[in-house]
Amino acid sequence: MLHPMGWDAFGLPAEQYAVKTGVHPAITTQQNIDNFRRQMKRFGFSYDWDREVATSDPSYYRWTQWIFLKLYDKGLAYISEVPVNWCPELGTVLANEEVPEQIEKGFTVIRRPMRQWMLKITAYADRLLEDLDLLDWSDSLKEMQRNWIGKSEGAEIDFEVADTKHRIRVFTTRPDTIFGATYVVLAPEHPLVDQLSTPPQKTVVEEYKRGAALKSDMERTELAKEKTGVWSGAHAINPANGKKIPVWIADYVMVSYGTGAIMAVPGQDQRDWDFAEKFNLPIIRTVEPPADFEGKAYLGDGPAVNSGFLDGLNMDAAKNRMIEWLEKEKRGHRKIQYKLRDWLFSRQRYWGEPFPVNHLEDGTISPLPESELPLRLPDVQSYKPAGTGESPLATIEDWVHTTDAATGRKARRETNTMPQWAGSCWYYLRYCDPKNDQQFCDPEKEKYWMPVDTYIGGAEHAVLHLLYARFWHKVLYDLGYVSTKEPFMKLINQGLILGEDSQKMSKSRGNVVNPDDIINEYGADSVRLYEMFMGPLTQTKPWSTRGVEGVYRFLQRAWRLYVGPDGKLSPAVSPDDPTAEQKKVLHKTIKKVSEDIESLSFNTAIAQMMIFVNEFTPLEKRPRTVIEPFVLLLAPFAPHLAEEIWEILGHDKSLAYESFPEFDPELTVDDEVTVVLQINGKVRERMMSPKGMSKEDLERKAKEHLTKWLDSKEIVKIIVVPDKLVNVVIKG
RNA sequence: GCGGGAUUGGCGGAAUUGGCAGACGCGCCAGACUUAGGAUCUGGUGGUUUUACCGUGUGGGUUCAAAUCCCUCAUCCCGCACCA
Numbered sequence: 001m002l003h004p005m006g007w008d009a010f011g012l013p014a015e016q017y018a019v020k021t022g023v024h025p026a027i028t029t030q031q032n033i034d035n036f037r038r039q040m041k042r043f044g045f046s047y048d049w050d051r052e053v054a055t056s057d058p059s060y061y062r063w064t065q066w067i068f069l070k071l072y073d074k075g076l077a078y079i080s081e082v083p084v085n086w087c088p089e090l091g092t093v094l095a096n097e098e099v100p101e102q103i104e105k106g107f108t109v110i111r112r113p114m115r116q117w118m119l120k121i122t123a124y125a126d127r128l129l130e131d132l133d134l135l136d137w138s139d140s141l142k143e144m145q146r147n148w149i150g151k152s153e154g155a156e157i158d159f160e161v162a163d164t165k166h167r168i169r170v171f172t173t174r175p176d177t178i179f180g181a182t183y184v185v186l187a188p189e190h191p192l193v194d195q196l197s198t199p200p201q202k203t204v205v206e207e208y209k210r211g212a213a214l215k216s217d218m219e220r221t222e223l224a225k226e227k228t229g230v231w232s233g234a235h236a237i238n239p240a241n242g243k244k245i246p247v248w249i250a251d252y253v254m255v256s257y258g259t260g261a262i263m264a265v266p267g268q269d270q271r272d273w274d275f276a277e278k279f280n281l282p283i284i285r286t287v288e289p290p291a292d293f294e295g296k297a298y299l300g301d302g303p304a305v306n307s308g309f310l311d312g313l314n315m316d317a318a319k320n321r322m323i324e325w326l327e328k329e330k331r332g333h334r335k336i337q338y339k340l341r342d343w344l345f346s347r348q349r350y351w352g353e354p355f356p357v358n359h360l361e362d363g364t365i366s367p368l369p370e371s372e373l374p375l376r377l378p379d380v381q382s383y384k385p386a387g388t389g390e391s392p393l394a395t396i397e398d399w400v401h402t403t404d405a406a407t408g409r410k411a412r413r414e415t416n417t418m419p420q421w422a423g424s425c426w427y428y429l430r431y432c433d434p435k436n437d438q439q440f441c442d443p444e445k446e447k448y449w450m451p452v453d454t455y456i457g458g459a460e461h462a463v464l465h466l467l468y469a470r471f472w473h474k475v476l477y478d479l480g481y482v483s484t485k486e487p488f489m490k491l492i493n494q495g496l497i498l499g500e501d502s503q504k505m506s507k508s509r510g511n512v513v514n515p516d517d518i519i520n521e522y523g524a525d526s527v528r529l530y531e532m533f534m535g536p537l538t539q540t541k542p543w544s545t546r547g548v549e550g551v552y553r554f555l556q557r558a559w560r561l562y563v564g565p566d567g568k569l570s571p572a573v574s575p576d577d578p579t580a581e582q583k584k585v586l587h588k589t590i591k592k593v594s595e596d597i598e599s600l601s602f603n604t605a606i607a608q609m610m611i612f613v614n615e616f617t618p619l620e621k622r623p624r625t626v627i628e629p630f631v632l633l634l635a636p637f638a639p640h641l642a643e644e645i646w647e648i649l650g651h652d653k654s655l656a657y658e659s660f661p662e663f664d665p666e667l668t669v670d671d672e673v674t675v676v677l678q679i680n681g682k683v684r685e686r687m688m689s690p691k692g693m694s695k696e697d698l699e700r701k702a703k704e705h706l707t708k709w710l711d712s713k714e715i716v717k718i719i720v721v722p723d724k725l726v727n728v729v730i731k732g
Numbered sequence: 733g734c735g736g737g738a739u740u741g742g743c744g745g746a747a748u749u750g751g752c753a754g755a756c757g758c759g760c761c762a763g764a765c766u767u768a769g770g771a772u773c774u775g776g777u778g779g780u781u782u783u784a785c786c787g788u789g790u791g792g793g794u795u796c797a798a799a800u801c802c803c804u805c806a807u808c809c810c811g812c813a814c815c816a
Contacts, residue, residue: 138736138737139736139737140736140737140810140811141736141811142736143736144735144736144810144811146735147734147735147736147811147812147813148811148812150812150815152815152816154816170816171815171816172816173815173816174816185816227814250814252814252816253815253816254814254815254816256815257815258815258816261816263816265816269816270733270814271814271816272816274814337815337816338815339812339815459810459811462810462811463811463812533744533745533756533757534744534745535744535745536745539745540809540810541744541745542743542744544743544744544758546743546757546758546759547743547744547757549758550757550758551757553757553772554756554757556772603745603746603756603757604745604746604755604756606756606757607745607746607755607756607757608755608756609756610756610757611755611756614756617773618774674752676752678751678752678796678797680796680797681751681795681796682797683752686752716796717796718796719751719797721751724751724752725751725752725797727751727796727797728796729796729797
C-alpha cells in the first residue's frame, strides 16, 4: 500500500503574496508546506513521508518540463494567438475558472488576443470520453466529464453567399431542419464578417463588433436574456431550397464553438425563435408538433413538414437522409463536434515551470535537449508582471537572451510559464519513484504500483484536474511510458465540512475551525474520530464541536475499560475465559469494523465500537482475550490512544506490528432471533425463535402467539420469511 | 434552461436482493454521587386525543408488506450554461 503526500506548490496565491511583500515565493511556499506537514503529523496521518514531492522543486519540475517536451515532439503543444482573459490590474492573463474570483475582488477582466501555448487535448476527446466506461467513478462525476467534453453529432454545411465567391460553413445537429433555415448568423469575431458587410451596413457592423469585443464572456452570458444583432447586408443561399436568406451578425453565436456560424432555424430552436421574433425574420416549422403543443420552437421528434423530399420522415431518418443528400451534392458532410477546447497552457507569471524551449531569431522554436533540464527559474528583482502582458521573467535580460544549445544560435527564452495544473498532472506517477534522477519513474515501479486504486479528492477537481491528468496519462501511455490507459480507477469525492452554522467556512463569516485549537482541546484522536463519525465520507456536513465532545467521551470510556484511575492496568481486566455472548460481541464488532473500513463507512464502524465499549463498561470482569483485540480495531481510528493502552496492557512492541484481528463467521451469527408477527402487515407481537426454524414450525408457533388476534377470523393467507417475520392476512 | 445528487426525530446520521423505521452520537428530561457540577454513572427520549392510531419532502400507484420499486409535484445542493 502506497499512501503518499505531496504539494501542488506553484500558483497564483504565493505569487500574489510575493508581489505584495517582495518575499520570494519559494520561501513562503516552504513555510506553508512546513506548516501543513506539521499539522498532518500532529493528526498522526500515516503518510509515507519518504515519498513527499513538491511540484515547485527543480528535481520535480525537471520532469514536468520533460513531459512537456514529449508533448511538443508529438505535435500536441503549439503556439497560437487566442483571445484570453486579460486582467490589467494584475497585468496577467487569467484562467476561465479564476475569472469570477478576481472580478469579485474588484478587478476588471477583458478579452484580448495573445500569443499562447496550447495543448491539443481535443485530439484525445474521443478516448477521454470512451474510457470513462473503464472507471469506477460516481455517475455524476462521469457525467460532468461527458458534458465538459460535450460530444455532439451533426453536419457541417456550406452556404454560398449570394453574388460573391464566399462560403459560410455552419455546424448543426439538426440538418433535418435545413428547409426551415431562414437566416444565417456569424459570430462577431468570424473572419468573414468584414468581407461580407455591404458598404451601407459597414458602420453598424463595425460598431456592433466593437461593442461585442468590450463584453467579456461573462457579460455576454449575463446579458443573454435579450438577443442583439445586426444585418450584414449580405445574403446566403439555402442549399436545400435555393432561397436567399439574410446573413446576420450576433453575439449569441460563439466564435469558439463549431465553425462560429450557424444556420438559424427558429421553428426548431428557441434561441433562433427569440432572435427571429425580435428582428421580424420568418419562422417556418419543419417538424410537425403534436396537436396539443403550445410552446414556440418545437425541439421534439415528429414528421418533417415544409421540407421537400424529407416530408413525412421522423427526425432521425430525416437527419440521415439530409446528410446523404449533402454529401452527394458536395455541400456538406457528417461531423462530430466537441465542446472541449484545446488547453490554454501558458501563464504570464513568475511562479510556475519555465517552458524548456528557445525562440530562434528566424521565428522557429528549438526545444531544449534533455541534458539541459531542468531549466531553472531565475531569481528576479520584482515579482510584478512586466505589465506588457509578459511575465516578470521577460525583465531579466541576461536570462532571456541565451545561446541555443542545439543549434548554437542566438535565442530568446520563452518567458511564459506553465499553469498550476501542469505539475499536478502526473504527480501520482512520481510517487512510485520519487527520487529517481534518471527518469520520471522506473517502468518496473510504474508497473508495480499503477494504476491508483483509490483516489480521494475534492469535488472541485471533478473536471479540470482529472481531465488534464487523464490526458497526460494517455499521451504517456501512447509513448509507452506507462502501462495503464487510465490513471485513477476508483475515485471518491470527500464531502466538504461546513462551519457550525452550516455555511461554508470562511474567515469573513468567522466560522472557521482551526485544527490546532481542537487538537489542543481534545487531542488528535478525538478530531480524527469525530471527522469520521460525522457521517458518510462523501457527504457535505456541518462541523459540531459538541459532536467532538461526544467522541471524546467515548475515547475516555474506552480508556477506562483498560486503565484505572492510577494510570495502571485496571483490575477489572481479567484473565478469565469470556462467555459465549462476550465472544460474539467481539466477533460481530470485528466483522462490522472490517467491512465498514473496506466500504469507507467509518461512521458505522465507530458506532459499532461504541456498542462494544457500552457492552463491556458495566462489567466488573472484562476478559482480556476479548478486550485486547478490540484495541487493534480502535488503532486505525485513534492510533495514539490505542498505542498507549497497548503498552499498559504490557506489550513492549508497538501495535503497529500486530495484524488486524480476524473474525470467526460462526461467532457472528445469533442462534436465537426475534421474529416479528404481523396481522395484515401490522406488527402485533414478537417472539424469540431458534435460528433456522422451518416455515411450518414458524407458522404453527406464530398462530399460537396470535390467538387473541385471530379469534374466529378467516385466514386468507400466511407469509413466512424464515428468521424474519410471519404475516397473517385475515378477513373481517 | 440542461445534467447529476439529495430530502428520515430538536440536530448529525442508521436501516437498500422490499420484511421490527430512527442503530450510534449530540441535545433534552429525570435520578444517583456531591458543598458544588459544564465531571462521572443510571434510566428515559419520533408524534398524538396512548387498549390504539399516525409517521421517512408532496400526491398517487404496485405489494401480504414500501424510507427502499414505479409515476407526479415541490424544495435544496453541486456542476454546466446562447455549445447551434
